[in-house]
Amino acid sequence: MNRQQLIVAICGVALLVIGLGGLLTDDNPQPHVHLENGREYPTGYAAAPQATAEFVESLPAGERTFAEAGRRCYEGMSDDKPVLLYRALYAQHKAKYGRDWIVGAQGIGDCVSWGWAHGAMIHHAVLCEEGEASEWDIVATEPIYGGSRVEAVGRDRGGWGDGSYGAAAAEWLLKWGVVYRQDYAGIVDLRAYSAQRAKQWGNYGCGGEGEAGQKLDEIAKQHPCAKVALVTTFNEAAVAIANGYPVPVCSGQGFSSRRDEQGFSRPSGSWSHCMCFIGVRHDRKGLLCLNSWGPDWVGGPKWPEDMPEGSFWVDERTAESMLRGRDSFAVAGLQGFVRRKIDHASWAQVPQKGVGPWIASH
DSSP, rough: OHHHHHHHHHHHHHHHHHHHHHHHHHTOOOOEEEEEEEEEOOOOOOHHOOOOHHHHHSOOOOOSHHHHHHHHGTOOOHHHHHHTTHHHHHHHHHHHSSSOOOOOBBBBSSSHHHHHHHHHHHHHHHHHHHTTTTOOOOOOHHHHHHHHHHHGGGSSSSSSSOBBBHHHHHHHHHHHHEEEEEETTTTTTSOOOOOOHHHHHHHHHHOOOOHHHHHHHHHHHTTTOOEEEEOSHHHHHHHHTTTOEEEEEEEEEEEEEEEEESEEEEEEEEEEEEEEEEEEEEETTTEEESSBBBBSSSSSOOSSSSTTTTTTEEEEHHHHHTTTTTTOEEOOOOTTTTOOOOOTTTTGSOTTTTBBBBBBOO
């Protein structure tokens, strides 16, 4: 190769590197997706270990982990009965809308907002079922997504790429709050999820550009989350859920799209994804995980029969591994992490066939 050919080759490599670099900028965002059976399922968890650690350190001393903040929740705990928080969601949704709740499907890499919206609205449903709160409604995901990418992290713009992380959503819910799936006349109609809106707000922040964004920020502040606490072990998650506190979980763990005979999905592959733990069982130790890919991405047997479509059980060891990523938090409103005896409530028990409608099977 002569000198001229060498120069041409070097320039070609340089242009290729520049081109590849351009693909990684916000002008050419890389989608977060899981490919299976010819279908694309958006993910969107973008781990930020340093920022997450700084957020945890910003929480009040002695209240940073659930073991600390929820220490009273461990009193008199029993591990012989399952707790199924989704039944509170079923009851509240049916009462408000007159129809069954069905899990939605994210359209871009905004899974963190879905995991946290599920956690917030299921906890609110628990409070309503226990007579501690009222005026339940579905939590909108787009404000959480935009808020976690812009306002909560102190940025003017979030960029056009997808993704967020758990601690950023936690910061948003603590300092701002949730916005419901309602028509905010003159600002925005949030009654239906919009992936395009989520993409826009992921760059501009909650509410989008200008005055509308400022107004929606103020609306969010009317419904803040009282407390969050880091969850790093299966036992912490189990106690949190048993007291009515769901756990949005961020991890890189993937799963099979087929449940086994007891409703568990085996760990398989890697997803950079956020979901939500909403139930606990002890006959075969596990946590119930609610995904945000709609009702049909996973199939197979369910336990119990009314567990949400699109959900699956995660075994203790795998759940513990997911939580060790240190970006999963229990969600609490109003009074914070108080001991709540919900294990005898009808919506938390598994029917035993032939015995009665709400007799625990364990």
